[in-house]
Amino acid sequence: MRRYVFRRFIVAVPSLLIASLIVFTLPRLIPGDVVQLMFEEKSYAKDIEEMRAKLGLDRPIAVQYVEWLGRVVRGDLGESLWTRQSVVDELGRRLPVTALLGFEALAVAILIGVPIGIIAAVRQDGPLDFVARSAAILGLSIPAFVMAIVIILLPAIWWGWSPVSTFVRFSDDPAAYARQFALPATILGIASAAAIMRLTRGMLLEVLRQDYVRTAWAKGLRERTVVLKHSLKNAVIPVVTVLGLQVAQIAGGAVIVETIFGIPGMGQFLVEAILQRDYPVIQGINLLIVMIIVATNLAVDLTYALLDPRIRY
Amino acid sequence: MNSGVPDAVLTRRDLLKAVGVVTIAVTGPQLRSRPAEAQTPKRGGTLRTSVISDPVTGFDPHQTISFVTMVPLSFAYSRLVKVKAGPDVKPMTYPLEPDLAESWSRTDETTYVFKLRKGVRWHPKPPVNGRELTSDDVKYTYERFLSVKNNGNRPVLESVERIEAPDKYTVKFVLKEPNAWFLDNLASTSTWIIAKECVEKFGDLKKAESVVGTGPWMLERWEPNVRLHYVRNPNYFVPGLPYADAVDVLIDKDPSSRLAAFLAGKLDFAPEYQHVIRRLDLAVAKQRRPNLQTAEYAWFTSFSTGLKIDKPPFNDVRVRRALSRAVSLAEIHESNAFSQGQYVLNPAVPAASAEWSIPIDQLGPEGRKLYEFSTADARRLLTEAGHPNGFKTEVEAPGTGYGPDFLDAVQVTVKNWKAAGIDADLKLKEYGAFISSTIYGKFDHMFLGLRGAWTDPEAYFYRVYMPGQPLNVMNVNDPKLTEMIKLQRRTFDVPKRKQIIYDIQRYLAEQAYFGTNSSTKVVSAWEPHIKNYMPNNGFDYGGRMMAAWIDK
Numbered sequence: 001m002r003r004y005v006f007r008r009f010i011v012a013v014p015s016l017l018i019a020s021l022i023v024f025t026l027p028r029l030i031p032g033d034v035v036q037l038m039f040e041e042k043s044y045a046k047d048i049e050e051m052r053a054k055l056g057l058d059r060p061i062a063v064q065y066v067e068w069l070g071r072v073v074r075g076d077l078g079e080s081l082w083t084r085q086s087v088v089d090e091l092g093r094r095l096p097v098t099a100l101l102g103f104e105a106l107a108v109a110i111l112i113g114v115p116i117g118i119i120a121a122v123r124q125d126g127p128l129d130f131v132a133r134s135a136a137i138l139g140l141s142i143p144a145f146v147m148a149i150v151i152i153l154l155p156a157i158w159w160g161w162s163p164v165s166t167f168v169r170f171s172d173d174p175a176a177y178a179r180q181f182a183l184p185a186t187i188l189g190i191a192s193a194a195a196i197m198r199l200t201r202g203m204l205l206e207v208l209r210q211d212y213v214r215t216a217w218a219k220g221l222r223e224r225t226v227v228l229k230h231s232l233k234n235a236v237i238p239v240v241t242v243l244g245l246q247v248a249q250i251a252g253g254a255v256i257v258e259t260i261f262g263i264p265g266m267g268q269f270l271v272e273a274i275l276q277r278d279y280p281v282i283q284g285i286n287l288l289i290v291m292i293i294v295a296t297n298l299a300v301d302l303t304y305a306l307l308d309p310r311i312r313y
Numbered sequence: 314m315n316s317g318v319p320d321a322v323l324t325r326r327d328l329l330k331a332v333g334v335v336t337i338a339v340t341g342p343q344l345r346s347r348p349a350e351a352q353t354p355k356r357g358g359t360l361r362t363s364v365i366s367d368p369v370t371g372f373d374p375h376q377t378i379s380f381v382t383m384v385p386l387s388f389a390y391s392r393l394v395k396v397k398a399g400p401d402v403k404p405m406t407y408p409l410e411p412d413l414a415e416s417w418s419r420t421d422e423t424t425y426v427f428k429l430r431k432g433v434r435w436h437p438k439p440p441v442n443g444r445e446l447t448s449d450d451v452k453y454t455y456e457r458f459l460s461v462k463n464n465g466n467r468p469v470l471e472s473v474e475r476i477e478a479p480d481k482y483t484v485k486f487v488l489k490e491p492n493a494w495f496l497d498n499l500a501s502t503s504t505w506i507i508a509k510e511c512v513e514k515f516g517d518l519k520k521a522e523s524v525v526g527t528g529p530w531m532l533e534r535w536e537p538n539v540r541l542h543y544v545r546n547p548n549y550f551v552p553g554l555p556y557a558d559a560v561d562v563l564i565d566k567d568p569s570s571r572l573a574a575f576l577a578g579k580l581d582f583a584p585e586y587q588h589v590i591r592r593l594d595l596a597v598a599k600q601r602r603p604n605l606q607t608a609e610y611a612w613f614t615s616f617s618t619g620l621k622i623d624k625p626p627f628n629d630v631r632v633r634r635a636l637s638r639a640v641s642l643a644e645i646h647e648s649n650a651f652s653q654g655q656y657v658l659n660p661a662v663p664a665a666s667a668e669w670s671i672p673i674d675q676l677g678p679e680g681r682k683l684y685e686f687s688t689a690d691a692r693r694l695l696t697e698a699g700h701p702n703g704f705k706t707e708v709e710a711p712g713t714g715y716g717p718d719f720l721d722a723v724q725v726t727v728k729n730w731k732a733a734g735i736d737a738d739l740k741l742k743e744y745g746a747f748i749s750s751t752i753y754g755k756f757d758h759m760f761l762g763l764r765g766a767w768t769d770p771e772a773y774f775y776r777v778y779m780p781g782q783p784l785n786v787m788n789v790n791d792p793k794l795t796e797m798i799k800l801q802r803r804t805f806d807v808p809k810r811k812q813i814i815y816d817i818q819r820y821l822a823e824q825a826y827f828g829t830n831s832s833t834k835v836v837s838a839w840e841p842h843i844k845n846y847m848p849n850n851g852f853d854y855g856g857r858m859m860a861a862w863i864d865k
Binding site: 268 | 367369519520536537538539540561563564565566567569570572573574576577578579597601602713743744745746
C-alpha cells in the first residue's frame with residue numbers, strides 16, 4: 001500500500017509539471033499583445049517596459065518558466081496585479097471559504113444521494129422509486145443558478161423574507177459563518193446528489209442480483225444486513241469514482257453560486273481575475289485547481305482499497 | 314474681490330433655480346415622496362444600501378472615470394463645491410453649494426479665488442492622521458488630476474492654466490480661457506480632494522487603505538465582493554452631520570439577490586443604480602414594503618453610440634440619419650424592466666438636464682425626424698447614400714458591467730438595424746476593457762455604450778465633439794460646431810448661453826453626430842423610516858445620504 005501511495009505521488013509529479021507548463025503557457029498564447037492590453041486597460045504600470053518586467057516577460061520564456069516554477073515550489077505565486085497582495089495570501093483567504101462550501105455541498109450530495117439511491121433500489125419500481133427517480137431527473141435538469149435565483153427570490157416576493165444576508169466572517173461569528181453556507185451548499189449539492197442517487201440505485205440493483213446476495217437472503221439475514229453490509233460496499237466503488245468527478249463539478253458550480261450568494265470565495269475571485277486580466281492570480285488559481293483534482297483522484301484510488309479488501313496495490 | 318459668492322454666480326444660480334422650478338412644475342418628475350415632516354433629526358444607526366459592482370477599477374479617482382470607483386469615494390471625500398442635495402432639491406436639477414470652499418469669487422474672466430473653510434481635518438487615519446486641510450492639498454490634488462496619465466476626467470479641469478496657494482486657506486485658479494462652466498466642473502464627482510501623504514505612501518490611490526478624505530464617513534473596511542463599510546468621520550466639518558453613524562454598502566452583482574434583500578428589508582434603498590427600483594418590480598416592492606417613498610425622474614443614463622465618422626460609410630450624414638431612423642426607441646423601452654415603456658427622448662444634452670436640454674419639437678426639421686422610427690425611411694436613406702443593399706459593419710458593446718437590460722437594448726438595436734439593412738456584427742467586450750479602451754476610440758467601426766456620468770450639460774457636447782478631446786472618439790472636427798462650443802464657454806450670461814447651447818443641439822441633430830437615444834423615466838425608492846432624503850442623478854451617493862436620518 002505504502003509503495004502504491006509513493007508510486008502514485010511519483011506519477012502525480014509529471015502530471016503537475018505538465019499542468020504547470022500549460023498554466024504558465026496559456027496566457028502567453030492568447031492572441032494579441034496581452035501586456036499592451038493590460039497596460040492600456042488597467043494602468044498596472046508606468047510604462048509598457050515596467051509592465052513586462054512586472055510580469056517577468058523581459059527574459060527568455062524558458063528562463064521565465066524555470067524561475068516561475070522555482071518560486072511556485074517555494075510557495076510564491078507572485079503578486080496580484082489588481083489587489084497588489086500576494087497571490088498565496090489572496091488564495092489563502094478565499095480557499096477555506098470555497099473549500100467549506102464544497103465540503104458542505106459534497107456532504108449534501110452524499111447524504112441525499114446515497115440513502116435515496118439505496119431506498120430506490122430496494123423498493124425498485126415502487127412509488128418511492130418513482131418519486132426518487134423523478135426528483136433526480138428534476139435535480140439534474142435544473143441548473144444550480146436557476147434554483148438559486150428561485151430560492152432567493154420567491155420567499156422574498158411571497159413573504160418578504162430572504163435567505164441571503166451579507167457574508168459573515170469567521171472571526172465575527174463562527175457559527176453564523178458555517179450556517180451561511182447551508183443553502184448555497186444544498187443548491188450546489190443537489191445536482192451532484194441526483195447523479196449519485198441514480199448511480200447508487202443502478203449499481204445496487206446490479207449487486208442485489210448477484211449470487212452471493214441471493215445466498216445471504218437464503219440464509220435468512222435481515223434486509224438491512226443484506227443491503228448495507230453485503231451489497232452496498234460493492235455497489236459504491238463506482239459511486240466513489242463519481243464523487244471524485246463531482247469535486248470538479250462542484251468547483252465549477254461554485255463560481256456561479258458564490259456570485260449569486262455574495263460569497264467571497266475562489267470562484268468569484270477567478271471570475272474577477274479573468275475580467276481584470278490579472279494573470280498571476282489566474283495562474284495561481286488554475287494551478288491550485290489542478291493540484292486539488294490530482295489529490296482528489298489519489299484519494300479516490302486509495303478509497304477503493306478501503307472499500308474492497310480484494311483490491312490490492 | 315469680495316469674500317462671498319460673487320453676484321454673477323448667484324444670479325445664474327438663482328435664475329437656474331427659478332427656471333428649474335418652473336420646468337419641473339410643468340414637465341418634470343412626479344414626486345411620490347411624502348412631504349418632509351417637521352421632525353427633529355435623529356442621530357445614529359446605519360444606512361444600508363447596495364452597489365452592483367466591486368470597485369474593480371480601484372480607488373484612485375485620477376485613474377478611472379467609472380461609477381464603480383466614484384460612488385464609493387463619494388462617502389469619504391469632499392470637493393470645493395458640490396451639487397446640493399436634500400429633499401428641497403428636485404431630481405434633474407443640479408444647484409451648486411459650497412463644500413470645502415467657504416466662498417469664492419471671480420476676479421476676472423479667467424481667475425477664480427476660493428476661500429477654504431478653516432479647521433477642516435482629514436480622517437483620523439494613517440498616514441494623514443487628521444491633520445488640517447490646507448490650500449496646498451487643493452493645489453496638489455488638481456496638479457495631480459491634470460498630470461496623471463490616463464486620467465479620463467482630465468478634460469473636466471483642462472481649462473486650468475495654473476493653481477496657486479497664496480496662503481493656507483486661499484486657492485487661486487488661473488484659467489487659460491474664460492470658462493462659464495468652471496464651478497460646475499469643480500462640482501464633478503471626479504474632483505475629490507486627496508492627501509499627498511497617501512500618494513507618497515501607497516504610490517497611487519488604488520488601494521482601499523489609501524482612501525483618506527475629509528468626507529462625512531471614513532472607509533473602515535472593504536471586503537471584496539461583500540461590502541464596503543463606512544463609519545462616521547468624527548472630524549466632519551459640517552456641524553451635526555452626518556446623522557447616520559455608519560453606512561453599509563452591500564456589493565451584490567446579482568439583481569435577483571439584490572431585489573430579494575430589498576424586499577426582505579435588508580436594504581434601506583432600492584437596489585439598482587441611484588437607488589432605483591425596476592418598474593417590473595415596483596408593484597411587488599410596494600406590496601412588500603408598505604409606505605415606500607418614491608420619486609420619479611429621468612435618468613441621465615442613455616445609449617451612447619460611437620461611430621468612426623471620418624471613415625465610410627459613417628462619413629455620410631444620410632447613413633448616420635439612417636442609423637437613428639432605423640431604431641425603435643419604443644421597442645427598446647417596452648422590453649426594458651426599468652422603464653416598461655416610460656422614457657424621455659434625448660437630444661445631445663439629455664432631457665435629465667432639465668434647464669439645458671432642448672425640447673425635441675424645437676429641433677430643426679431634419680433633427681426632429683431622427684426621432685421618427687421608420688425602417689422604410691432608413692432603407693431609403695441608405696439607398697440615397699449608395700447602399701441599396703445595406704452594408705455590413707461591426708459594433709462593440711460591453712458584455713458585462715451594465716446588466717442584462719442594457720444588453721437587451723443592444724440586441725433590439727442590432728435587430729432594428731438589420732431590418733433596415735445595416736448588418737452589425739455584435740462584439741461583446743468585458744466592462745473594464747470597454748471602459749478603458751473602446752470609449753477612448755479603440756474600436757474599428759461602431760460601439761454602443763452608456764453615457765450619463767456628467768451632471769454639467771456642457772460635458773455632453775464639449776467632451777464629445779471638441780477636437781483633441783479624449784472622448785471625441787468619432788474624430789469630429791467641424792469648425793462651425795467648434796466655434797459654437799467655444800462661444801458658449803465664453804458666455805457668462807445664462808439666457809444667452811442657453812440659446813447657444815440650443816443652437817448646438819440643433820446643429821448636432823441636423824448633422825446626426827449622435828445616435829438618437831432616450832432615457833428611462835426611473836423610479837427611485839427608499840424605506841419610510843429614511844427621512845430627509847431625495848435621489849438625483851450623479852455618482853454622489855454620499856452627498857445625498859449625508860443629510861438623511863433614520864427614524865426608527
